[in-house]
Amino acid sequence: MTATGGFAAERIVIVGFGPVAARLLEHLEHLVTTGAVAVTVIGQEPEPAYNRVLVADVAVGRTREAAIRLADASALAALGVDVRLGARVTRVDRPFRRVLLDDGGSVDYDRLVLATGSRPVLPRLAGIDDALLPAGVSFLRDLADARALSSAMAADRRIVVLGGGILGIEAALAAAEEGARVTLVHSGRAPLERHLGDGARVLGAALARTGITVTGGASTGITLTDGRFSGLTLEGGLQVEGGALVIACGVRPRTELADGCDLNTAAGILVDHDLRALDTRDIWAIGDCAEVRCWDPSCAGCSGTTVPQGLIGPGWQQADQLGAAFTAELTGALPSAAAGPPDRRDPLLLLKARGVDAVTAGETDADPWSTEPGLDVAVWTDTGHGRYAKMVTRDGVLTGLVCVGMPRTGAELVLLFERGSELPADRSSLLRLDGVEGGAPALRPGPEATLCRCAGITRGAVEASVRAGCTTVQEVSAGTRAGTGCGGCHEDIRAAIEQHYAAAVAP
Structure with missing residues (x-):
């Protein structure tokens, strides 16, 4: 294949076919059709990109697999993209610019983009081998996991969810709302305690009201009956019985390919602000596997935590950035505004379900009794109605928030937080948005919000x-x-x- 004018097309290989890779492909499609590039995308799963965040909805029957698809392999192939599904890259041969596949084949590249994402964390549990999960044990990361949970629900097995983070809670709520018997096992005093502080206990009570059995404690192992999961053992010997175990204990960036070819890695694959792997000319990384950190000690953006956020939004921004940069380089066009690095935004943790909601952002661990100049912390708790709010301000500007059981107040605080706005002098005025009598409607933001x-x-x-x-x-x-x-x-x-x-x- 040659580009216009007889020059060989740039060979771009994308390893990983998740949501971030799908977004990058959208930017490259017109370059493929004009012959400027030859693109190969390699996905380990048999399905093209889909929204992993909504896998739980598929598992409990709220939505269909087709509804969360983000790419059409046949359409991409018709455009000229070389789509390889169910393929695994075993090694990157940097000197010869090629990736080696598990079937013995290889693909040469001029530009390599690693979009390998993250893998679920498997805690140490007696009875579970890292290489093969027993029957009845799964993560909730891909469509195969969704199908396993769906089968367990259809068989009316009690579902045990291990993990008190957003993913575990949402999985437990989704299953419970569809009629399953669910036990949520978490460490600490209450689910999401690290993020919600005292608000976590309010959330725990709200979860219990939905019919979920909430259990705290460190897990040590599992019990198998006829080779199938039948119970989770907690520290002290307590047994949590169930017919299926969903492990939702977080994720870690996938860096094994980068480690195997001597790229710089930390929590993720280290890239500069152009998303190029450090000390390379022809390799980039985007999404959950990429950690933006330059070598400049004076760079303010790299002076704090640079660990990948594990959120889909920042990954899409990186795909937009890299797609715009590639387009500008290969066509000679001026780079668009999207070609610059996106700002690292404070992560917003949002939990929304029927009758249960929580949101947190920014600095949330500030002490209400602190005497630090300019710092003010307002906390309000109404355990009777399952409500909790914490507002952290510096010189009047909202810098952190926690809101449980107060959707209108939470929505308004998020709006103020993202705008960097000052709170009203009377903080309690915001609480009236979720008054017991129904309150006033939340202030409606403008079209630019x-x-x-x-x-x-x-x-x-x-x-x-x-x-x-x-x-x-x-x-x-x-x-x-x-x-x-x-x-x-x-x-x-x-x-x-x-x-x-x-x-x-x-x-």
């Missing part, structure tokens, strides 16, 4: 798609990308649709 944090889509863009005829969350997502990330904005999209049509029929 971000509605979908993952994809960076504004409320105005969503409302425009609704005015253009979109009537469902799926239709809005297809047209704008809003809601294709963590799914936390689905209720806001539904609200925008309902508000539009309510206004349309008003007398």
Whole structure:
């Protein structure tokens, strides 16, 4: 294949075919069709890219596998992309610029992009071998895991979820809402204690009210009956019985290919602000596996924590950045605004489920009794109604928040946090948004406010798609990308649709 003018096309190889790789491919499609590049994407799973964040929804039957697809392998192949599914890269041969595959084949590259993502953490449990999980034990990371959990629910087995983080809680809630018997096992005093502080105990009580059995303690091993999971053993000998175990104990960046070819790694593959692997000319990394850290000791962006955030939004921003940079280099066009490195945003942890919600962002461990100049901390707890709020400000500007059981207050605080706004002098005025009597509606942000944090889509863009005829969350997502990330904005999209049509029929 040759580009216009007879020059050989640049060979771009992408290792990994998850959401971030799919986003990068969108930027490269027009380069493929013009012959400027020859792209090969190698995915270890038999399916093309899909939204892993919504795997739990597939497992419990809330949505179909097709609804979370992010790429069409046949369409990409028709454009000229070499799509290889169910293939695994065993080694990167840097001197010869090729990747070696487990079937004995190889693919040469001029530019190599590692988008290998992350792997689930397997805690040390007696009875589980790292190489092969017993029957009835799974993670909740891919579609195969979703199918395993779906089968367990269909057989009416008690589901034991190990892990008190966002993923574990959402999996437990999703299963419980669909009628499964669920036990959530966490370490510490309460689920999400590290992020929510005292608010975690309020969340734990809310989970119990949904019918989930919440159990604290360190796990030591599992029990098998006829080769299948039948119970989880906790420290002290307590047995948690169940017919299926879902392990949700976090993820770690996949760096084994980088380690094997002597790239610089720490928590992730070390890349500079252009996402190029340090000390290389032809290798880049994006997404969960990439850790942005330059060698400049004066760089403010690299002076703090640079560990990959493990969130889909930052990964998509990196794909946009790299796609814009490749396009500019290969076409001679001026780089777009997206070609610059995205700001490292404070992670926003959002939990939304029927009757259970929590949100936290920024600095949340500030001491309410601190005498530090400029620091103010307001805390409010209403255990009777399952509500907790913590607001941290510096010189009046909101720098941290925790909100449990107060969706309207939480939404307003997130808006103020992202804008870097000052809080009203009377902090308690924000609590009235979730008053026991229903309260006033949350202040509606303007069209420029971000509605979908993952994809960076504004409320105005969503409302425009609704005015253009979109009537469902799926239709809005297809047209704008809003809601294709963590799914936390689905209720806001539904609200925008309902508000539009309510206004349309008003007398």
